Amino acid sequence: MLAVERKPTSNNIRDLLKRNALRSTPQRVLLLSLIQSSGKHLDADQLYELARRRDDKIGRATVYRNLKRLVAAGVLRQRFFEEPPIRSYYEMATPAEHYHFTCLRCGKIIEFACPEIEEVGQRLYHIHGIVVSHSNVTLSGYCATCLREIEKGVEDQVGEKVISLAKLSPGQSGVIVYVGGEGRLRRRFMEMGLIKGEKITVERLAPLGDPVEFLVKGYHLSLRQNEATLIQVELSTL
Amino acid sequence: MLAVERKPTSNNIRDLLKRNALRSTPQRVLLLSLIQSSGKHLDADQLYELARRRDDKIGRATVYRNLKRLVAAGVLRQRFFEEPPIRSYYEMATPAEHYHFTCLRCGKIIEFACPEIEEVGQRLYHIHGIVVSHSNVTLSGYCATCLREIEKGVEDQVGEKVISLAKLSPGQSGVIVYVGGEGRLRRRFMEMGLIKGEKITVERLAPLGDPVEFLVKGYHLSLRQNEATLIQVELSTL
DNA sequence: TTAAGTGCAAAAGATTTGCAGATCG
């Protein structure tokens, strides 16, 4: 039988600290193990509370100081999500750069890669002589689950069959019963005349269902499928 | 002679408020005119201080409350830059989406468009069923001016002719005297062996000077030109 | 042994809230 590593995580963390020329104290090991094992994005206060359960002597200042130092050393990464409460959250610094989507309704966080951002850096360099060394991309909107629930919720309120504009087939008509989205996107919907009570007819879908072309108030308009998902329509039966 | 508008800005702002179903109070008009005319990104406290110069009775709470309400109404946009001090800054909500680059050295902010982000939204929709309604892209690094000054600064310290790796010609060699960049990028430089004192030879440049291919410790490596800008080299005279 | 890290308490910031009085529409 092979030697079993008793505290693999703890040892790995001690190594990680040493590699980064940081003293390995029980408090640091504890913090890192909490972050590493949680898999979630935790803020300083949540980490303090979690840490206290394992070490009731640990001080807030220690948590804050260490988070700061670990970020400075590149062991941790500090992230900012703009949805209230606006705080910073911490995650292990992984070699592969990734960014975050947060659901405005349930708060779920989904990580994704965004290689396109490299091109933006290149463009900025060529245009402005700027060198980009840090990038942050944070998107927000609605996750698939919440979209379904929004649809359901609108349906319950209206008392009729409600479906998202993205799911209508060409030729189908309906009345807009709910316009989702936030800020800019919502404004754009308004400017396009996508307002509650308006009649809407889908004209055609591009190959992948993207974009969706439709008719509102006599205007031929089109939306990307993901945008169309935010418009809830009550189907008209001919 | 045409009637001269005496307070065009003020009237426009009152209109803007009315259009958004917000009462137009002197405090709101003042805040918006400060933001509109400054052209900079100001945080709540800076706005409070500026506002006090024109209305010494205005209260902090009024500033905070109004910023919040104006953001909620879509009149203002709240931005977050991750370089300390970490605060939120306010700007007028413009119809065209744009993002920000901040210089880590001088704090300058450069705005840019990033149409690529639309594609990311599409991808997330197709992969995860997510609908993106807000996006935030914040980049940071060094502006052209600061890059020149860094180069100059290193030169003064080293006392020799210093040039950025991006500016070397094929065949030229030198010794690395300074490695810039932050966090991830800096680590990547280290992993590549781009360390102070190391000898480096440029092998060739791609058509646009991008990427730069070079030789360090016998390894053939390449960097994008913007990345290469962060490495300062002291030229070896043959 | 000693530089660095820790806990505690106090300080410093940033933002919010309760409330009486003022103001917009």
Added chain:
DNA sequence: CGATCTGCAAATCTTTTGCACTTAA
């Protein structure tokens, strides 16, 4: 006039700092 907004002060909440004590290397 009534709902909304304002100014003020106090309250909250997050983060930092000073200092005496402890600990990792």
